[in-house]
Amino acid sequence: MRILFLGDIVGRAGRDAVRDALPPLRRRLAPDVVVACGENAAHGFGISPKICEDLFAAGVDVITLGNHAWDQRDIIPFIAKEPRLIRPANYPPGTPGAGSILMTDARGRRLLVVQVMGRLFMDPLDDPFAVVQREIAAAPLAGPPGRGAHAILVDMHAEATSEKMAIGHFLDGRVSAVVGGHTHVPTADAQILPGGTAYQSDAGMCGDYDSVIGMVKGPATERFVRKMPTERLSPAGGPATVCGILIETDDRTGLATAIAPVRIGGRLAATAPEFDSAGAAS
Amino acid sequence: MRILFLGDIVGRAGRDAVRDALPPLRRRLAPDVVVACGENAAHGFGISPKICEDLFAAGVDVITLGNHAWDQRDIIPFIAKEPRLIRPANYPPGTPGAGSILMTDARGRRLLVVQVMGRLFMDPLDDPFAVVQREIAAAPLAGPPGRGAHAILVDMHAEATSEKMAIGHFLDGRVSAVVGGHTHVPTADAQILPGGTAYQSDAGMCGDYDSVIGMVKGPATERFVRKMPTERLSPAGGPATVCGILIETDDRTGLATAIAPVRIGGRLAATAPEFDSAGAAS
Amino acid sequence: MRILFLGDIVGRAGRDAVRDALPPLRRRLAPDVVVACGENAAHGFGISPKICEDLFAAGVDVITLGNHAWDQRDIIPFIAKEPRLIRPANYPPGTPGAGSILMTDARGRRLLVVQVMGRLFMDPLDDPFAVVQREIAAAPLAGPPGRGAHAILVDMHAEATSEKMAIGHFLDGRVSAVVGGHTHVPTADAQILPGGTAYQSDAGMCGDYDSVIGMVKGPATERFVRKMPTERLSPAGGPATVCGILIETDDRTGLATAIAPVRIGGRLAATAPEFDSAGAAS
Amino acid sequence: MRILFLGDIVGRAGRDAVRDALPPLRRRLAPDVVVACGENAAHGFGISPKICEDLFAAGVDVITLGNHAWDQRDIIPFIAKEPRLIRPANYPPGTPGAGSILMTDARGRRLLVVQVMGRLFMDPLDDPFAVVQREIAAAPLAGPPGRGAHAILVDMHAEATSEKMAIGHFLDGRVSAVVGGHTHVPTADAQILPGGTAYQSDAGMCGDYDSVIGMVKGPATERFVRKMPTERLSPAGGPATVCGILIETDDRTGLATAIAPVRIGGRLAATAPEFDSAGAAS
Numbered sequence A, B, C, D: 001m002r003i004l005f006l007g008d009i010v011g012r013a014g015r016d017a018v019r020d021a022l023p024p025l026r027r028r029l030a031p032d033v034v035v036a037c038g039e040n041a042a043h044g045f046g047i048s049p050k051i052c053e054d055l056f057a058a059g060v061d062v063i064t065l066g067n068h069a070w071d072q073r074d075i076i077p078f079i080a081k082e083p084r085l086i087r088p089a090n091y092p093p094g095t096p097g098a099g100s101i102l103m104t105d106a107r108g109r110r111l112l113v114v115q116v117m118g119r120l121f122m123d124p125l126d127d128p129f130a131v132v133q134r135e136i137a138a139a140p141l142a143g144p145p146g147r148g149a150h151a152i153l154v155d156m157h158a159e160a161t162s163e164k165m166a167i168g169h170f171l172d173g174r175v176s177a178v179v180g181g182h183t184h185v186p187t188a189d190a191q192i193l194p195g196g197t198a199y200q201s202d203a204g205m206c207g208d209y210d211s212v213i214g215m216v217k218g219p220a221t222e223r224f225v226r227k228m229p230t231e232r233l234s235p236a237g238g239p240a241t242v243c244g245i246l247i248e249t250d251d252r253t254g255l256a257t258a259i260a261p262v263r264i265g266g267r268l269a270a271t272a273p274e275f276d277s278a279g280a281a282s
Ligand SMILES: [Fe+2]
Pocket: A008, A039, A040, A066, A182, A183, A184
């Protein structure tokens, strides 16, 4: 299975870039499933039902969230009835929405997408290691027919590289891929871990990189310098780079055969993989 | 001027890889100056005088430190008399050593190297924005002959991408490059900011990437899972990737003409720039 | 039931003071049960089996721990077989020892003692609110004979006053008392909350108050000033103040009828309650 | 000199209680100067010019702020021209207002009031140890006539007891008193340090103690339990306890001769010192 994961979509610039880039990316990379993090899609803070619908229409199959999940309040009733929108699984029991989705692709293969949130330098939620383990137990890789998953993608929304790498190794051999989000900067550490799990610490954002993590740079910088309130932070509006990760998995084992970064448009050096039919990056 | 910056060297694996990779890299990339962060060179924690001497002998011109600066106590008298070893400039007044060095390359050009440490999710030191501004005022780009610098490299040792990007914009047009360290993961956001300053959020580490930020993955992962003491953390010993950044500057303006990541060996996808004689990446 | 809770015992000074003060305090205050936090008893860091035995011999019935639980490694096998020593209940499943003890006093009444640890500004453990709720469900106040508890004491080992007050209100009417530890400074906010639960944010430490939270003041202060390593921190050795809280409960409802601070010896203003036979402070 | 310091005034309940309690307290305790922290006076968040005027009219001589300094924007122009309103001295250079005031009491004695903010678990400002030292150097205790101060009060607005105790010892013998604020809970550790400086870790708040640090307890507790947005936090409106600290100093040395807590009204145990004419608590 081929999975395209897109990092945090920030504001209109990010949304527009994803909408424009996704059709050609779908043709060029031929992903079976597209997953995108939408926690900053609504003017940098949260996401609205309307934006979710637009992203689904643009070709996103599953939207994940993060620490900005609830910044827009009307998403709360929406997530309760939209299984394609998931939030970190390690929110407390009783939190609206689900932390994972077991979906079926066009060819009938089952993909489990789980999001968890890190705790280092972040709000203390339930233990992401324990929670992700519980979530994947419900649909293990290469599990019995009708119960297992052909592939499992874990979106680790976290700040610290140590916690991200640790959960990568913790899940190595048990999931297809662990990909990170939240820092809004793509990392250049894509690799397949020894046990067969594809890993990249952060996908980066889909947003304008002439900014401070996607927000207009003047006020965001001033907050560090002056320690005074500034005008409200808002998303930078320059051309966005669509940042993501392409992963190829072996349907039989569920493990990864290739992983490569995707960067299209905007200020960052462009890259996109050419996976051959055998699923190896060339 | 062409500057090669190498990210945090972790343990023996990192040291060996740097020692082996630097001579061919010097030939291939022809840097005028090599700067490397050595804060994790001594078994993951700090650096010793002996290791400093080895790195200088291997072709490193300036060593920077970070939050692990003082993990090895014998570095304290050493830094007091070795100007090529610098520590974050925003340690309190009275801290041993200097936070910058104004050096001269083989062609007589002056390069100011400054290290500052971020404060977000880190120990609260003096304001890195104010301190770096003070440091560069002593040798401004394109300053009067004999007082200015031909190039300025700022090593922002920090955790948070927001603080790193903010200091990049804060210094844009006033320094040649702002490069980050500390997360031990290379970022794929190399760019020249609008004002002419080269920027990359993190250079990554020179270390084994089958690890948790360079340390043996078993115990480091277990600390997240069990919340119990484990055996002492020690550096992973597999083949290291040498991670760095190559920057080309215009001697007249001091601003950057090119920036590109360098990754050699180990588990990460290899890359190295080919800068043409005009200093543009091709 | 009358319960005496003693705050974090720090080093030899704290241990000696508790050993000397406890017999007269037992005579004067007539507690049915004495609970003490021992996480700093062993030279400031953790506790040893030998010190546990000494504290039990001195009249402590239950010892709690905290974030320093495992600083002395030989406590790990010890806690596995000593139910009178408990650690925070919100450590991950599989952690050695228990997070609560249901004990019986000399008159056959059942007291449940639970310790949980806060997460704000501390290591992220499991949710203390959810965990404490689960623990008290096993032996509710005024529960069916043979299953309920006559009194429940919750030791909230936490940094932030907001989290401590929140858990106080969360448990108000469901436990006899919520008392805090960890900051090593006694608070003057003892009260009975509207639902009948006694509350004090922090019991304070049993240690020398001419110190930085019990440790020798010179090096501990220098760490803030110089941001350099200092000599190892060790407990201050001057006369210790024994700091604690006395709580009186109604055996029928399990709710509190009185709460008052106890401070004996050392540098702080001495205080000790005089509860009359009806259990009200006078 | 006799100084009354009142802790963080929270919302209308706190303001009303201070206004009502201050006249009788002035008669009973006869302070020469009253200093109060007003950072939460305006509905919990910041302070307005109007509330400042009301507090001055009620008998407060100096108002300090804290991390909530700028929550109400119209205080920014106000502080620029009102020297009796001060903010933490360790905000960056260029911050509106001053971090200290050298005032003269009715008998012509000079009192320096300085506020600094801690950095542990708080926003990283400039070094409070270095900044407070610089501030007191301008008007040292027992300094030359016309330049020194008869008394110096330091308001350490901070979260961590360790940092508060450290700055107490750092300043011991050089200032009259170090009193803390910000946690909104009074501590019971009033003492005169060996060098003669009066010290108490936190004055507590002037607010309703049936709350979470002064805010309505329901939503504030729910934020810990559910990790979802709640209704806006607002100050609890029940009867407030006025919490403060009374300090007596020796005009000749500037050092403290007595310190005692003050608590009036609301839910906490009431206390107020009786200092005799020689300035000792009796
Ligand atoms: Fe984000």
